[in-house]
Amino acid sequence: MADVARTVVELLDTGIELTPRADARATVGPRPLRPGDIAIVVDTNHQIDLLHDALLSAGVPSVQRKTSSVFKTIAGNDWIVLLDAIAQPQRSNLLRRLAISSFVGWSAADLDTADLDTLGLRVRRWLRVFDERGVAALFEAVSRDQQLPRRMLSEIDGERRLTDLRHVSEALHAEATTGQLGLAALLDWLRRRVRESASDSTIERSRRLDSDAAAVQLVTVWTSKGLEFPVVLVPFEWDRYDRPDAVPLFHDEHGHRIRYVGGNGPGYDEAVQSALSETRGEQLRLLYVAVTRAQARVVAWWAPTKKNTEISPLHRLLFTADPAIGVPEQVPPYPEERAARTMLELAAPDQLAIAAFHPGAVTQWRAPAQESTTLTAATFGRSVDIDWRRTSYSALTSGVHDASPPVTSEPELTEKDDEPDTSAPLAGGGEALRAFVSPMNALPGGPAFGTLVHAVFEATDTGVSDLQAEITGHVAAELAKAGMRGIGVAELTDALLPSLATPLGPLADNCALTDIAVTDRLAELDFELPLRGGDQPNGVTALREIAALLRQYLSAEDPMRAYAALLEDPVVADGLLRGYLTGSIDAVLRVGEGDTQRFVIVDYKTNRLGEPDEPISAWDYRPDALAEAMLHAHYPLQALLYAVALHRFLRWRLPHYDPNQHLGGVLYLFLRGMVGPDVTGDDGAIPGVFQWHPPAKLVTALSDLLATGTSS
Template structure:
C-alpha cells in the first residue's frame, strides 16, 4: 500500500530539494513496520495503533549502532565505501578495488622488536639484558620483520577475498614495492606465468595508460575559475579606534605613552594622600584593598536583598552565608580565612542594603523586578574632540585636575563599562555604585574630595550617559530625562556602618547631580546625536 501511495506521489516529492531522501525514508519505515508486524506475538499482528506504538517506542529507544536503523542512501550512485583492510574483515562486496596494496612498508630498524617466540608474543628492547633463551637483538629484529611480512600477507588475503563479482588490484614498480605482500605473492611486480595459467580468463592484466582526450565516457576536468584581480583598499582605517573605559581614562590623567598599556582592573582602594596610618591599622589587612572590594561587589550582586532587611550583627541572615562564602571564594580566599571574611562582609552588606536612600526607602525594600545588577554597556564614541570634551567637563566642575586625555586627541570607538546597580524607586530610574574605599572619614567634605581625587564624578557622568542613551532607545519619544531619571548614588560601604551625622544626614552616601543640559551636551559631543 505504501509503495503504491509513494508511486502516485513520486513526481511531487521528487520535485522538492530533498524529495529522493523523503522517498527512501518512507520506504525504509514501511519495511521496518512490516517487519515489526511479522514478528508480533499477537495472532492478528499489531494492527494500525499497535504499529504506531511500536514506532514511537523505536524512536524513543533509537540505537545508532543498529544497522537497520541507519538511514539508507537515497541513491545507489553514492554506494561506494572506503574501508581499511582491517575494517573490511568479515564483509563482502560485489566489486572491490585495492589501489594501494602494491605500496610496501619502509622497514626501519626498530627500537623494540615484537615477534612470536615459541608460541608466545615477545617484546624485546635493544638495550635490555637477556633473561632467558630469547634470541639476540639481530635475530629478534629478523623475527620482527618476518612477523610484519606475515601480517601484511594476512591483510592482503583479507582484501583479495572480499569481492563477490570482480576485483581490481593496482600494482607495479612503485614505492617500496619489493617489500609489499602483493609482489611476494605474485613473484614480482607483475603476475608470474604460472599464476596467469592457473587463473586463465579470470585474470586480466592491463598496462597503465593515460586517459584518452577523445574518450567521451570520462567526465571532463572541471574548468579552473579565473583568478580575480587583487582588491585595493578604498577607505582609510582609523588607528585611534579603541574600546575605552573609565578605568583606562583615569589612568591617562598623568598622560604619557603608558596610557595605551593593557587595561588592568581598577581598584576601589584609592587612599587619600593624607590618610592617617591608624586608619589602615584598624582594618585587618586581609579584608581591605582591591581583592576584598571585589568580594564586596560579588556579595551585593548575588545577595537576596529582602533577607537583609533590618539585619544587625556579624552573623548573616538565613541562606545568605553561602552568598558571602561564594564571594570570598571568587577572590581565592583561603578556607581558613572564610569565617573571618564572612564576619567582615556581613556588616558591610547589611549597612549598604539598609541605608536610607535620598529619594526614600532602602535597597532591601526594592523588589527584584525593580533592580538589575551589573548592566554592561558599550556606547559609540564618534570621533569626539577630547579637548572640547574636557572643556565641557571643566565648565561643570568635573575632572578639574585633568589636563588632557593622554595620547588620544580624539575619542573614537566604544565606551565600555558595568553599572553596579540600576534600580527604579519612586517612579524614577537611578544609577548606584558601591565603593569599599578606606577613608579617614565619611562626611560630605571627605567624600567629595575622594570623588574628585578618583574622578568618580567622571565615572558617574559616563554611567548616566550610557543609561540615558539606553532609555531613549527603549522608551522613544515618551522618555524625558528630567522626569524619568532620578540621579546617581555612590555608597561608600565602610562609612554606612557608622551613625548618622548630627544634622541627620547619613554618612557614606553621596549623590552627584547632572542636569539635563549637561547630559545632552555630553551625549551629542561624544557622538550620540540621537543614536544608541
C-alpha cells in the same frame, strides 16, 4: 541513477544560457549553465549517496546538503586502515590495504611494481610521530609525505574526501587527548564509531557540509525549503510505496492527534486508511516544495509500475482531470503511450516537454577550460583605523593610576579596579564621626577584595526576613571562589551588614539598600555603547571635549564642576572615543512612583580613605573627603558615562521616557564609610554616601557628543 547523470551532462553540454531573470545570482547579461545552477531534490539520504556516485562516475562535481556522520564515509574506514597499519607495520596485508587507501593512493598495478618495503619503513616512522606527538601530527606527517592535498585536490570530489579525512583526524585527536587513549584504545573507539555511524547524529561527528557553489546540489526535499535554483531535477516522485504503520498515527475530525494502539481490532482498518490519507496529502505538499525550488526549469521523471506509481504524488497530480478541485489518493496507472499523450494534452504551449528514456552509456562531462590568469601577490592598500577600539572607563583612566598600557582595546577588567588611594584626609572638626571606626577597617583592600564584595551585593536578596543568614551564605560562597585567606565568613558578614542599613540620602528617598525590593533593583547592567557611529565611524571625540559640557551645564556650586580642569590634563585629555564603550553598572535602583518615579545609578566602592596605617573612621568618608576622592580617581567621568548608558537604555525600554524626570542621579557608595543608620555628620550628611545629580541636559548632550560629535 544513470539517466539522471546523463540528463545533467546533457543540460551542461547543450549550451543553455541563464538570463538574469532566471538566475537570482546573475549580475549582468546571460551566462552558460553551470553545475552549481542545478539541484537534484530527493526523499532520502541514501538516494543522495547513489546520485553522488553516479555523478562522480560521469565527471560531474556534486555536493551533498545533508547531515550524516563523517564516520559513515570512506574516510572513517581509511583511518581504520591507517591506524591498523601503524599498529602492526610488519604485516604486509595491512600495508597493502593502506597502499590503496586514500592516504597513499596506489593503484592495483602499483602494488606489483612499487616498493612495499619502503612504505613499511615510512609507516614505522609514522608510528613514532603518533607516539611522540599524537593524531594531529600523524595526519600532517602523512599529508606531507604522501602529498595528500596536491594528489586529492586534483581528483573529482577530492576536496570532499580531503575534508572528511581531516574531520576524522580532528575527532580522533580530541578523543585521544581527552580520554588519554593509546593506539589500541583509539582504534577500538574508531571502529565503534564507524559501526554506529548510521544512527550517529551528534554535532561534532556530523559531516561538514560542502560549500562548493560550482557543483550540483544534492538535497532532500526537507532541507530544500527556502532555497532556489535555476534548474531543479526531481527523479523519484513517480515511485512511492506506503507501508502501513503497526500503530497508525492520524488526526480525528476535531484535529486531535490519535495513535491507534488496539492492534488488529475493530477500527484498525479505518485508522490505517486515515493515516495513509494524511501521508499522501503530505506527499503532495512535499512535491509542491520540490518543484517550486526552480527558478527557470523543472525536470521530473515518470514511469508506470504495477503498484507504486498509482499512489505517487507526481502521477496523481499529472493524471488528475482538474487538480484545482482535488487530487485523489490513488490514480490507476496508464499504459506508457497513453500516458505520454495525456501529459501532452495537459501541457500548455512551451511549458511541458516529454522525453522518452533511452538506456545507454553516460557521456563523461568535461568542464570548460578556464582562461588562465597571472597570479600576483595581494597588496594591503587600506589604512588601519588605529583610533577605533573597544574601551572602557577603566582603560580610559588607567594612566592616572600608573596602569599599563595607557589606553587599551579590551573590555573592562574582570576585577573591580576601584581601590586606588584616592585622597588624603581634610582638616576640620567632627569628633563624633572620628569616633566611629569603620566595621571594615581590618579588612584588606585591592581589586580582588572589591570584586568579592561586588559579587556578594549582586547576589544578595535584601528583602529576606533573615538578612544575616542571606549575607553569610553568599559571603561563604564568594570567599571559597576567591580563595582569599585570612578573612572569616562571620567577620566579613558583620562588616557588610551596616552598609546595607545605611540611608542613601534624598536621591533614594532616604531609603537604605535593605528597603529596596529586588524587583526595583537591576544588578550589573552590562552595556556596550557605540561611540561615533560604532561599526560605521563618523569621526572621533577626545575626552577633553567633555570639559566644555561640564562648564556649560554644571553650576558654580556643583562640587564636580572642578572636574572640567582635570579632564584637560594630558594624562586623560587625549583619550579617544571611537568604536564601542563597554562596562557594567553595579546597580540601578527604581525609586518613587508615578510622576516621581526615577532611576538612580549605584556604584559600590571599597576604597580605603584616610591616613595610611591609621584606623579608618566615618570621618574619613565625610562629604568633602568623598568629593576629593571622586575628583582624584576620575569617578565623575565614570558617573557620566554610566548615566549616558542608562539614558540610552531607558530611552529604548521605557514608554514615555523623560530624562528630566527619570534620570535620578548617581550614588557612589563608599562601603567602608557606611557605618549604619544612626551616624550622621553635623550637617546631617551620611558618611560614605556620595550623591550627585548631573543635569539631564548634560547627560543628553554628552550622549549626542559621543554619538555624533555635536551636543546640540
